[in-house]
Amino acid sequence: MRILVAITLLIGAAASQAGSGIAALRHWAPHSAIPVWIDRQNLPPQGDQLVEKAMRTWATASNGAFTMRRTFLATDAGIKIYFNGAGGNYGETRPHISAAGLIDAAEVNIAADAPIEVDPLTRDIIVYLTALHxxxxxxxxxxxxxxxxxxxxxxxPGDGPRYFGNYRKLLKTADDIGSAAATGLSPYDVQTLRELYR
Known part of the structure; x- marks a missing residue:
């Protein structure tokens, strides 16, 4: 039961309701090099590598509109990623909007406690897809x-297990997570990102 409830609550709501996919045209400044810091406290196995794969996936999808690079100093970060309880969700994001209406910082929380009932590949899928979202x-x-x-x-109910299962079908090994054949992004995700950053 715990796994069903936890996975159903897969990804936290950073937006208050479903929309068009474009958050009121709020985005980072054009051609930003966005520094990302990953808190190593509570880091699940392979957690930082999975987040880095998610960063590369979005940067590649942007077609050069921005880059994302890891920084090891929290004070240098535009995006800070923490692994914790995430308030009962698998993830939650709080972007900060500047006076100019641009995103200039964000805090991402990802649940560190993936259900122990799942195998390591499923756990990695949950971490990667949550980070990507x-x-x-x-x-x-x-x-x-x-x-x-x-x-x-x-x-x-059932969204999480079905989504993870569909993604898992794209993989032969854990190394395939975030690969060109298994980015986790749909054509609409890519289109929306490029419209936002054009």
Whole structure:
């Protein structure tokens, strides 16, 4: 039961309701090099590598509109990622909007306690897809209503297990997570990102 409830609550709501996928045109400044800091406290196995894969996935999808680079100093970070309880959700993001209406910082929380009942590959899938979804919010994307999108608003019973299962079918090994054949992004996720950052 715990796994079903936990996975159903897969990804926290950074936007208050499902929308078009574009968060009121709020985004980072054009051609930003966004520094990302990953807190090593409570870091699950492979957690930092999975977050870095999610960072590369979004940067590649942006087609050069921005870059994301890891920093090891929290004071230098535009995006700070913490692994913790995430308030009962698998993730939550709080972007900060500047006076100019641009995102200039974001705090991402990812649940460190993936259910122990799942195997290591499923745990890695949960961490990667949660990081991918939450970084999407940190970049300015809202939830969508299309189940194929990483930015889908996960709220129906069974959404999480079905989504993870669909993604797992793309993988042969854990090394395939975040690969070109298994980015986790839908064509609409990519289109929305590029519209936001054009």
């Amino acid at each position: 939450e970084l999407g919010h940190a970049l300015g994307l809202e939830h969508t209503r299309n189940f194929d999108d990483i930015m889908y608003l996960f709220r129906q």
